[in-house]
Amino acid sequence: MQSVSSKILYNEEVLPRYFRLGLQWKTPAIVPGHFLMVRVSGSLDPLLRRPFGVYKVLGSKWKSVFRGTGVELLYQVVGRGTKILSEKRAGESVDILGPLGNGFPDPERKQNPIMIAGGMGIVPLRLLAEKLKRGVVLFGARGSSEAGIVKGFRGLGCRVKVATEDGSIGRRGLVTGLLKEEITPDSPDSVVYACGPVGMLKEAARIAQAEGVKCHVSLERSMACGIGVCLGCAVKTRAREEFKRYKMVCSDGPVFDSKEIDWEAL
Ligand SMILES: Cc1cc2nc3c(=O)[nH]c(=O)nc-3n(C[C@H](O)[C@H](O)[C@H](O)COP(=O)(O)OP(=O)(O)OC[C@H]3O[C@@H](n4cnc5c(N)ncnc54)[C@H](O)[C@@H]3O)c2cc1C
Ligand code: FES
Incomplete structure (x- = not known):
């Protein structure tokens, strides 16, 4: 798990109220189901980080887990935190904590x-x-x-x-x-x-x-x-x-x- 300041590569509205957020990050091993805690504001308001799943691993090198040069999040604006996040621009930074959680187990070969x-x-x-x-x-x-x-x-x-x-x-x-x-x-x-x-x-x-x-x-x-x-x-x-x-x-x-x-x- 890392706590890093990550540069925003893009933050685009793909559908009304749905955004994809590209974050530069030399990713540690990521498995499907991992999530990040994102500090949406540089100030203490809102105080708490918000959780978001990893949607894509950018520049991914596939082995048994994903590693890459960044991650893409996909989020819906539902309240204050996500509204603040949606107003961030490419070039700004956000603090992230992750990868977090256990992730999905693999299916058996026959399943x-x-x-x-x-x-x-x-x-x-x-x-x-x-x-x-x-x-x-x-x-x-x-x-x-x-x-x-x-x-x-x-x-x-x-x-x-x-x-x-x-x-x-x-x-x-x-x-x-x-x-x-x-x-x-x-x-x-x-x-x-x-x-x-x-x-x-x-x-x-x-x-x-x-x-x-x-x-x-x-x-x-x-x-x-x-x-x-x-x-x-x-x-x-x-x-x-x-x-x-x-x-x-x-x-x-x-x-x-x-x-x-x-x-x-x-
Ligand atoms: C492990 C995990 C992964 C998540 N991944 C994603 C993701 O990939 N994309 C995405 O858009 N959202 C995801 N969420 C939900 C996201 O964290 C919340 O929508 C976000 O924190 C809302 O923050 P806000 O300040 O905008 O809303 P708030 O002002 O805090 O709340 C606005 C409304 O959203 C509801 N809400 C707040 N937090 C959650 C939550 N954790 N789960 C369900 N409803 C919530 C509140 O009850 C309220 O009705 C994930 C949540 C968890 C726990
Ligand atoms: S969010 Fe604090 S214990 Fe899970």
């Missing part, structure tokens, strides 16, 4: 990876799709504009299917409907990787479990420190032993076996 995301949950799955170069990416978006995010994914070597709430592109309805079609008794060797809103993760976990398929979920919680110190991102697990019952999303996760999570408590 068919099914990657399912809702909204910004697509971020960590892009790097995973780039690494695996097989399987399918299922993306749930509000409409055709947001669905544009996965335009370039086909070039990564996986199939891509989209579901939109308004039916403007792909299947009308929830992305978990697509998951039901992908996990069939004919495909028992699947493994699910999911990231997105809690409701989607919960349903993906339920579907996978009903078919006896392993499901890895990447959770999002509000994070103050990102390194397991503040205990602000605790999530309840199903562990019997009390001392194992709460895990930190930032340092034990953000990726968990879906069976570990107490979904009723989320």
Whole structure:
């Protein structure tokens, strides 16, 4: 893990309120699912860093992990911190802390990876799709504009299917409907990787479990420190032993076996 000042290479609005941010950084080893804590302001306001997944590794040299000369983040402006970040210009710098978290485990060689995301949950799955170069990416978006995010994914070597709430592109309805079609008794060797809103993760976990398929979920919680110190991102697990019952999303996760999570408590 490094704490560095990183130069902004670009910070472009790719869709209304969606930005891609290129950061210069001689990256340590990055695995899909890692995230960074970004200080969006040089002052103490806002005080806390904001967490963002790694979307791409720039100038990447592929071995068993990604290493490169920078990273690209993809973020949506939802509040004060992301608004301040969106106003940064190329040439300015931001402090980053990372890479953080555990990342997604590799599938077994025979397993068919099914990657399912809702909204910004697509971020960590892009790097995973780039690494695996097989399987399918299922993306749930509000409409055709947001669905544009996965335009370039086909070039990564996986199939891509989209579901939109308004039916403007792909299947009308929830992305978990697509998951039901992908996990069939004919495909028992699947493994699910999911990231997105809690409701989607919960349903993906339920579907996978009903078919006896392993499901890895990447959770999002509000994070103050990102390194397991503040205990602000605790999530309840199903562990019997009390001392194992709460895990930190930032340092034990953000990726968990879906069976570990107490979904009723989320
Ligand atoms: C591990 C991790 C990876 C993430 N990766 C990305 C990413 O790649 N791209 C991206 O756009 N966003 C990502 N997020 C969410 C992002 O961190 C928040 O959107 C951001 O911190 C909001 O900051 P803000 O100051 O703009 O909003 P705030 O003013 O703090 O909050 C505005 C709204 O956003 C909600 N919000 C704030 N933080 C979170 C959070 N952590 N999760 C869900 N909702 C939140 C608040 O409840 C509120 O409704 C990630 C979160 C985590 C925990
Ligand atoms: S964000 Fe502080 S412990 Fe996880």
